[in-house]
Amino acid sequence: MTLQNSPLGNTSTNRYGSIAAEIYDIDKPVGALPDTAYYLARLADIDGPILEPACGSGRTLIPLLRARHTVAGFDPSEEMLDRCRAGCASEGFAPELSRQRFEDFSYDRPFAAIVLPMGSFTLIDDFARAMAVLRRFHAHLVTGGRLIVDIASIAWLAETGEDRRRWTADNGDLLTIEGKRVATDWLTQRAESLLRYERWRDNALVESQMEPMAQRYWGVEEFRLALEASGFAEITVTGGHRPGRTPTSAARAITFEAIRK
Ligand SMILES: C[S@@+](CC[C@H](N)C(=O)[O-])C[C@H]1O[C@@H](n2cnc3c(N)ncnc32)[C@H](O)[C@@H]1O
Incomplete structure:
Protein backbone atom coordinates (compact mmCIF):
# COMPACT_ATOMS: atom_id res chain seq x y z
CA MET A 1 0.00 0.00 0.00
CA THR A 2 2.28 2.71 -1.25
CA LEU A 3 1.53 5.76 -3.30
CA GLN A 4 3.38 5.98 -6.56
CA ASN A 5 3.64 9.19 -8.59
CA SER A 6 1.93 10.89 -5.71
CA PRO A 7 2.33 14.40 -4.30
CA LEU A 8 2.60 12.68 -0.92
CA GLY A 9 5.61 10.63 -1.94
CA ASN A 10 6.16 6.96 -1.38
CA THR A 11 4.36 6.49 1.89
CA SER A 12 1.83 4.09 3.39
CA THR A 13 -1.80 5.01 2.66
CA ASN A 14 -5.18 4.30 4.26
CA ARG A 15 -3.38 3.29 7.42
CA TYR A 16 -6.08 3.59 10.13
CA GLY A 17 -3.55 3.90 12.97
CA SER A 18 -4.22 4.18 16.70
CA ILE A 19 -5.82 7.65 16.85
CA ALA A 20 -7.89 6.99 13.70
CA ALA A 21 -9.09 3.70 15.20
CA GLU A 22 -10.02 5.35 18.50
CA ILE A 23 -11.93 8.12 16.69
CA TYR A 24 -13.66 5.54 14.46
CA ASP A 25 -15.25 3.85 17.47
CA ILE A 26 -16.33 7.13 19.08
CA ASP A 27 -17.72 8.50 15.80
CA LYS A 28 -19.35 5.30 14.52
CA PRO A 29 -20.23 3.02 17.43
CA VAL A 30 -21.53 -0.48 16.71
CA GLY A 31 -25.12 -0.35 15.45
CA ALA A 32 -25.35 3.46 15.36
CA LEU A 33 -25.53 3.93 11.58
CA PRO A 34 -28.57 2.86 9.52
CA ASP A 35 -26.55 0.65 7.16
CA THR A 36 -26.20 -2.09 9.81
CA ALA A 37 -29.94 -2.84 9.91
CA TYR A 38 -29.94 -2.91 6.12
CA TYR A 39 -27.12 -5.50 5.87
CA LEU A 40 -28.66 -7.61 8.63
CA ALA A 41 -31.94 -7.73 6.71
CA ARG A 42 -30.24 -8.46 3.38
CA LEU A 43 -28.14 -11.26 4.92
CA ALA A 44 -30.87 -12.78 7.11
CA ASP A 45 -31.44 -15.69 4.72
CA ILE A 46 -27.77 -16.53 4.32
CA ASP A 47 -27.08 -20.00 5.61
CA GLY A 48 -23.30 -20.31 5.58
CA PRO A 49 -20.18 -18.37 6.50
CA ILE A 50 -19.96 -14.64 5.74
CA LEU A 51 -16.72 -12.74 5.05
CA GLU A 52 -16.28 -9.07 5.84
CA PRO A 53 -13.11 -7.78 4.14
CA ALA A 54 -11.81 -4.56 5.81
CA CYS A 55 -13.85 -5.40 8.91
CA GLY A 56 -12.13 -2.63 10.88
CA SER A 57 -13.09 -2.49 14.55
CA GLY A 58 -16.19 -4.63 14.11
CA ARG A 59 -18.92 -2.05 13.55
CA THR A 60 -20.70 -4.42 11.13
CA LEU A 61 -19.07 -7.73 12.05
CA ILE A 62 -20.29 -7.68 15.68
CA PRO A 63 -23.99 -7.20 14.79
CA LEU A 64 -23.67 -10.08 12.28
CA LEU A 65 -22.28 -12.28 15.07
CA ARG A 66 -25.12 -11.19 17.36
CA ALA A 67 -27.52 -12.32 14.60
CA ARG A 68 -25.91 -15.80 14.90
CA HIS A 69 -24.07 -15.74 11.58
CA THR A 70 -20.65 -17.36 11.27
CA VAL A 71 -18.44 -14.44 10.26
CA ALA A 72 -14.75 -14.10 9.36
CA GLY A 73 -13.06 -10.75 8.89
CA PHE A 74 -9.74 -9.33 7.85
CA ASP A 75 -8.11 -5.92 7.95
CA PRO A 76 -4.54 -4.67 7.49
CA SER A 77 -4.73 -2.30 10.49
CA GLU A 78 -3.56 -4.03 13.67
CA GLU A 79 -5.11 -1.19 15.70
CA MET A 80 -8.56 -1.69 14.12
CA LEU A 81 -8.26 -5.48 14.50
CA ASP A 82 -7.28 -5.17 18.19
CA ARG A 83 -10.44 -3.17 18.80
CA CYS A 84 -12.48 -5.73 16.85
CA ARG A 85 -11.03 -8.63 18.88
CA ALA A 86 -11.74 -6.79 22.15
CA GLY A 87 -15.31 -5.91 21.13
CA CYS A 88 -15.99 -9.51 20.08
CA ALA A 89 -14.44 -10.95 23.25
CA SER A 90 -16.53 -8.62 25.45
CA GLU A 91 -19.63 -10.33 24.02
CA GLY A 92 -18.21 -13.85 24.14
CA PHE A 93 -17.44 -14.11 20.41
CA ALA A 94 -14.15 -15.36 18.95
CA PRO A 95 -14.51 -15.08 15.16
CA GLU A 96 -11.68 -15.78 12.75
CA LEU A 97 -9.96 -12.40 12.33
CA SER A 98 -6.74 -11.97 10.42
CA ARG A 99 -4.39 -9.30 9.18
CA GLN A 100 -4.80 -9.33 5.40
CA ARG A 101 -5.43 -6.90 2.54
CA PHE A 102 -7.94 -6.81 -0.32
CA GLU A 103 -5.13 -7.28 -2.80
CA ASP A 104 -3.87 -10.66 -1.59
CA PHE A 105 -6.27 -12.10 1.00
CA SER A 106 -6.84 -15.81 0.89
CA TYR A 107 -8.98 -18.47 2.59
CA ASP A 108 -9.02 -22.21 2.06
CA ARG A 109 -12.83 -22.35 1.75
CA PRO A 110 -15.50 -20.32 -0.05
CA PHE A 111 -18.07 -18.10 1.67
CA ALA A 112 -21.84 -17.90 1.27
CA ALA A 113 -21.65 -14.09 1.26
CA ILE A 114 -19.12 -11.26 1.24
CA VAL A 115 -20.15 -7.86 2.59
CA LEU A 116 -18.30 -4.54 2.31
CA PRO A 117 -20.03 -1.63 4.04
CA MET A 118 -19.54 2.02 3.09
CA GLY A 119 -16.01 3.39 2.95
CA SER A 120 -14.12 0.18 2.23
CA PHE A 121 -14.08 -0.67 -1.50
CA THR A 122 -13.28 2.90 -2.57
CA LEU A 123 -10.00 2.59 -0.61
CA ILE A 124 -8.72 0.56 -3.57
CA ASP A 125 -7.47 3.58 -5.45
CA ASP A 126 -6.58 2.01 -8.78
CA PHE A 127 -8.94 0.59 -11.41
CA ALA A 128 -6.87 -2.49 -12.35
CA ARG A 129 -6.28 -3.42 -8.70
CA ALA A 130 -9.97 -3.01 -7.93
CA MET A 131 -10.90 -5.31 -10.81
CA ALA A 132 -8.46 -7.94 -9.51
CA VAL A 133 -10.06 -7.64 -6.05
CA LEU A 134 -13.55 -8.20 -7.51
CA ARG A 135 -12.23 -11.38 -9.18
CA ARG A 136 -10.73 -12.41 -5.82
CA PHE A 137 -14.15 -11.90 -4.16
CA HIS A 138 -15.70 -14.04 -6.91
CA ALA A 139 -13.17 -16.82 -6.29
CA HIS A 140 -13.97 -16.77 -2.55
CA LEU A 141 -17.74 -17.21 -2.97
CA VAL A 142 -19.71 -20.43 -3.46
CA THR A 143 -21.66 -20.62 -6.72
CA GLY A 144 -24.82 -18.64 -6.04
CA GLY A 145 -23.02 -16.77 -3.23
CA ARG A 146 -23.91 -13.11 -2.60
CA LEU A 147 -21.68 -10.04 -2.76
CA ILE A 148 -22.89 -6.81 -1.13
CA VAL A 149 -20.70 -3.77 -1.72
CA ASP A 150 -21.35 -0.15 -0.84
CA ILE A 151 -19.67 2.54 -2.87
CA ALA A 152 -19.65 6.23 -2.06
CA SER A 153 -21.26 8.49 -4.62
CA ILE A 154 -18.90 9.88 -7.25
CA ALA A 155 -20.02 13.30 -5.95
CA TRP A 156 -17.35 12.92 -3.25
CA LEU A 157 -14.68 13.44 -5.91
CA ALA A 158 -15.79 17.07 -6.19
CA GLU A 159 -15.73 17.66 -2.42
CA ARG A 216 -11.13 5.85 -6.24
CA TYR A 217 -14.75 6.77 -6.90
CA TRP A 218 -16.98 4.85 -9.31
CA GLY A 219 -19.87 5.67 -11.58
CA VAL A 220 -22.96 3.52 -10.98
CA GLU A 221 -23.04 1.95 -14.43
CA GLU A 222 -19.24 1.61 -14.43
CA PHE A 223 -19.42 -0.45 -11.25
CA ARG A 224 -22.27 -2.58 -12.62
CA LEU A 225 -20.12 -3.38 -15.70
CA ALA A 226 -17.13 -4.13 -13.44
CA LEU A 227 -19.22 -6.66 -11.50
CA GLU A 228 -20.50 -8.27 -14.71
CA ALA A 229 -16.96 -8.48 -16.10
CA SER A 230 -15.87 -10.20 -12.87
CA GLY A 231 -18.45 -12.99 -13.22
CA PHE A 232 -21.36 -11.60 -11.17
CA ALA A 233 -25.02 -11.62 -12.23
CA GLU A 234 -28.46 -10.59 -10.91
CA ILE A 235 -27.06 -7.17 -9.97
CA THR A 236 -29.30 -4.81 -8.03
CA VAL A 237 -28.51 -1.24 -7.01
CA THR A 238 -30.03 0.50 -3.98
CA GLY A 239 -29.70 4.09 -2.74
CA GLY A 240 -29.24 5.30 0.82
CA HIS A 241 -29.77 1.84 2.40
CA ARG A 242 -33.48 2.07 1.67
CA PRO A 243 -34.64 -1.32 0.41
CA GLY A 244 -36.15 -1.23 -3.07
CA ARG A 245 -35.10 2.39 -3.75
CA THR A 246 -32.99 3.04 -6.83
CA PRO A 247 -30.32 5.64 -6.09
CA THR A 248 -31.01 9.31 -6.79
CA SER A 249 -28.25 11.83 -7.51
CA ALA A 250 -28.49 12.87 -3.86
CA ALA A 251 -27.70 9.37 -2.52
CA ARG A 252 -24.34 9.37 -0.74
CA ALA A 253 -24.24 5.59 -0.33
CA ILE A 254 -24.98 3.24 -3.19
CA THR A 255 -25.30 -0.48 -2.47
CA PHE A 256 -24.66 -3.17 -5.09
CA GLU A 257 -25.83 -6.69 -4.58
CA ALA A 258 -24.71 -9.43 -6.96
CA ILE A 259 -24.67 -13.20 -7.24
CA ARG A 260 -21.65 -15.30 -8.18
CA LYS A 261 -22.46 -17.20 -11.35
C1 LIG B 1 -14.12 2.85 6.79
S1 LIG B 1 -13.29 1.50 7.58
C2 LIG B 1 -14.57 0.28 7.51
C3 LIG B 1 -14.57 -0.66 8.68
C4 LIG B 1 -15.79 -1.58 8.75
N1 LIG B 1 -15.98 -2.34 7.53
C5 LIG B 1 -17.04 -0.82 9.09
O1 LIG B 1 -18.07 -1.02 8.42
O2 LIG B 1 -17.03 -0.02 10.01
C6 LIG B 1 -12.18 1.00 6.32
C7 LIG B 1 -11.25 -0.15 6.71
O3 LIG B 1 -10.51 -0.52 5.54
C8 LIG B 1 -9.25 -0.98 5.97
N2 LIG B 1 -8.32 -0.98 4.83
C9 LIG B 1 -7.52 -0.01 4.37
N3 LIG B 1 -6.79 -0.43 3.33
C10 LIG B 1 -7.16 -1.72 3.11
C11 LIG B 1 -6.74 -2.75 2.20
N4 LIG B 1 -5.81 -2.50 1.26
N5 LIG B 1 -7.28 -3.98 2.30
C12 LIG B 1 -8.24 -4.23 3.23
N6 LIG B 1 -8.66 -3.32 4.12
C13 LIG B 1 -8.13 -2.08 4.07
C14 LIG B 1 -8.87 -0.01 7.07
O4 LIG B 1 -7.86 -0.51 7.90
C15 LIG B 1 -10.22 0.20 7.78
O5 LIG B 1 -10.36 -0.65 8.88
Missing part, protein backbone atom coordinates in the same frame (compact mmCIF):
# COMPACT_ATOMS: atom_id res chain seq x y z
CA THR A 160 -12.34 19.26 -2.01
CA GLY A 161 -13.07 21.19 1.20
CA GLU A 162 -11.19 20.70 4.45
CA ASP A 163 -12.39 18.25 7.07
CA ARG A 164 -11.94 19.53 10.66
CA ARG A 165 -13.60 17.59 13.47
CA ARG A 166 -12.98 16.85 17.15
CA TRP A 167 -14.11 14.32 19.73
CA THR A 168 -13.63 13.81 23.48
CA ALA A 169 -12.36 10.37 24.45
CA ASP A 170 -13.58 8.53 27.56
CA ASN A 171 -10.39 9.55 29.43
CA GLY A 172 -10.98 13.23 28.58
CA ASP A 173 -8.37 13.44 25.78
CA LEU A 174 -9.31 15.75 22.93
CA LEU A 175 -8.94 13.92 19.59
CA THR A 176 -8.86 15.97 16.40
CA ILE A 177 -8.70 15.36 12.67
CA GLU A 178 -7.68 17.83 10.02
CA GLY A 179 -8.06 16.50 6.48
CA LYS A 180 -6.91 18.28 3.33
CA ARG A 181 -7.42 17.16 -0.27
CA VAL A 182 -3.98 17.21 -1.90
CA ALA A 183 -4.78 15.76 -5.32
CA THR A 184 -7.83 15.10 -7.47
CA ASP A 185 -7.43 13.20 -10.73
CA TRP A 186 -10.62 13.45 -12.76
CA LEU A 187 -9.32 11.06 -15.42
CA THR A 188 -8.72 8.17 -13.02
CA GLN A 189 -11.48 9.28 -10.58
CA ARG A 190 -8.94 9.22 -7.78
CA ALA A 191 -8.61 11.55 -4.78
CA GLU A 192 -5.78 11.86 -2.30
CA SER A 193 -6.04 13.51 1.09
CA LEU A 194 -3.66 14.08 3.95
CA LEU A 195 -5.19 13.46 7.36
CA ARG A 196 -3.55 14.84 10.49
CA TYR A 197 -4.73 13.17 13.69
CA GLU A 198 -3.89 14.72 17.07
CA ARG A 199 -4.34 13.84 20.73
CA TRP A 200 -4.47 16.74 23.20
CA ARG A 201 -4.35 16.39 27.01
CA ASP A 202 -4.33 19.25 29.56
CA ASN A 203 -3.99 21.73 26.68
CA ALA A 204 -0.83 20.04 25.41
CA LEU A 205 -0.35 18.09 22.20
CA VAL A 206 0.72 14.59 23.25
CA GLU A 207 0.53 12.67 19.97
CA SER A 208 0.24 13.45 16.30
CA GLN A 209 -0.10 11.11 13.32
CA MET A 210 -0.14 11.92 9.60
CA GLU A 211 -2.05 9.51 7.39
CA PRO A 212 -2.39 9.79 3.63
CA MET A 213 -5.70 8.54 2.29
CA ALA A 214 -6.35 7.64 -1.35
CA GLN A 215 -9.70 6.64 -2.83
